[in-house]
Amino acid sequence: MGEKVFMQGNEAFAESAIRSGCKFFFGYPITPSSEMPEYYAKKAPEEGLTFIQAETEVAAFNMIAGVAATGKRGMTATSGPGFSLGCEAMSYMSAASLPSVVVDVMRPGPADGEILGSQGDYFQLTKGGGHGDYRTIVLAPYSVQEYADFAPLAFELAEKYLNPVVVASDGTLAKMMENVVLPERTSGPERQPWAVDGAKGRPHNDITTCGDGPEQWEAFNLRLQAKYQNIRDNEQRWEEYQTEDADVIIVAFGVYSRVAMAAMKMAREKGLKVGLIRPITLWPFPVKAFENLENKDFFVTELNSGQMVEDVKLAVKDKDRVEFYGRLGGMIPTPVELFNKLCELYMK
């Protein structure tokens, strides 16, 4: 175990990515993600990193694709509007099976919107965002420690499944400072057998994303779908707290789940049997977490107008027992506000 350091979320992720052997960062400044490109830029000489401030997020995402295609670790970080621009490349990298890592530091949209914390990109991150039938693994950290831990995990999952991985952070977590134990240094993978890094000592590799007739392209798509099913079967991650005896289970993700946790504790102190499920993978959505929960109410709360709640309704047995509460625009409920909402709904 390394020493604890007191670090800001974005900087902790960037440092952790560097320690995970990610030597390439291409990015475009956008609040609240800019500390990551700044961190890479600053560390570049001493760590031997390549940092380029790209002309657009469109370019940044495609540069990452280029690095990933050589089998090396590269990443970008952006926020809402920038991720929208990158979605074309997310579709592309998914089809090309490129193991890239992208951080979306969510901020409230639509459009330019605001720059504080939000979870309004849930649909965009988990349902595609770009064109075509593709999925990306989405990890939602809830603390600076988990944010940092997800840098090596994101690369490992990306390389295991040959698929882009998104780390879904937000304006709150990005700017927060907490104690964190940074990961040990690793150098990333050896030469990848599928990479386009010059066909030295092996037959040539082609990475193609352009179809050659509907039969070929359907077969290509079915291979992608089989991969997604494999990920659904094996990578659902979540945490649950006191769900067994609970009458009401709060469902919340990201750093906002800590507000929900505080509200849950207040409820328990008042004798209300409240539990919590915190999805960690937003895609694949942890449907397994809901499998054996009979005869319970679900209270989904998000910093959006109700996005993950749709996945919860698909996962539970009785969708009429799912309630939703959300705030928009960068407003975040306090624990008391959330507790009062719980009382209003369930203490009739």
Place this chain on the structure above:
Amino acid sequence: MKSEIIFSGIGGQGTILMGKMVCTAASKKGLNVTLSPAYGQEKRGGRASCQVVISEEMGSPIISEADTILVMDEKSFDDYEGKVKAGGTLIVNSSMINKKPNRTDIKVMEIPFTEIATEVATARSANMVALGAVVKTLHIVDLDDAKAVVAAKMKPALVEANIKALEAGYHFDER
């Protein structure tokens, strides 16, 4: 044990620095600390504030009310008087704030940070006087913990003056 603190002032008053120092001292005691800086809309107009949560278990970074709030300027006073928990403490920089609080359910400490700092060191150390007062109120870290952080974070030439200011703030209520 759980403590929620807000430091609020304007840019240059060292509110974020104070927050970081309290976090550093508390985390040396093995406690969980979360510092959330205010930014965005709140940062416009020169506002600089941060919120600190110290607890044994990891807590919510969003707080309903704070146990202790330090206000360094009048605008912060207006915004945060109502956010102190009943029975909590509002520490007021009376060097810059002439208003009187309306609340009667909280403890109010009015301290002329600038005057005290000028007396024991220089006016620039006003935030260390404030830090001393906060540390005393929190009962989480003691004066020596705070001194160690100041010694570690400040340029050597500034350590002595700042520690004097810190001590003066800590012992203010004994005056």
Place this chain on the structure above:
Amino acid sequence: MSIVYKRPEVFTDEYMKYCGGCGHGIINKVIGELIEENNWQEKAVFVWPIGCSVYADKYFKVDSICALHGRAPAVATGVKRATPENLVISYQGDGDLVSEGMSEIMHSAIRGEKFTVVFVNNAIYGMTGGQMAPTTLMGQHTTTSPYGRAEEFTGHPVNMAEIIAGIPGCYYSERVTVNTPGNIRKMKAAIKKAFEYQMEGKGLTFVEVVSPCPTGWNMKPVKALEWLSESVISTYPLGVFKDLGKEEK
């Protein structure tokens, strides 16, 4: 008996899908010859664009990746930065490079990215069926300029080799064509020079090849070559616009 002409061994046995009279086949062959002659098979990495050359990955026994429309220079930036020892070739058409990907090519040049761009300019969108490109000539009829390209709506053709040459990050920029055996030899010399500069670690190397598209131009191959020689080249004059290597000597 000696072999005086052969299909480059760097080619696969795949059937080339280019139309009769198209310039891509010639340009592909010349690049194949250069890779083979210089033993770059294990160093070359193609970045293919969306356009008629999108299937060219199947024609070469070298590493390749297909990029999205316009994004090849960004992908090539990533590939080259990650593997600077390789010969990275961004092969792009005019719709790809001048329209959708104008930002990516300009900024790659501005950064002085150390890869080679082979820019095939046929003054039209070939793959999508003969629509107007930013390089379409004034008055030229296409499916989206059925009454001829008009200044009022589309401005003027874009001379990329000259524009790129004007950017400090560009090391070498030349415009060549494929209308005669002599010009094909000049094209080969130009691409060879660009590749050599790249392998010496120089900045962006850019070769624009003016190429016929009989299908898109709605002409017989011979007529297309005539029109290229008479009209297209007067809009896109051949020549070297920048050669810092020559200046250094």
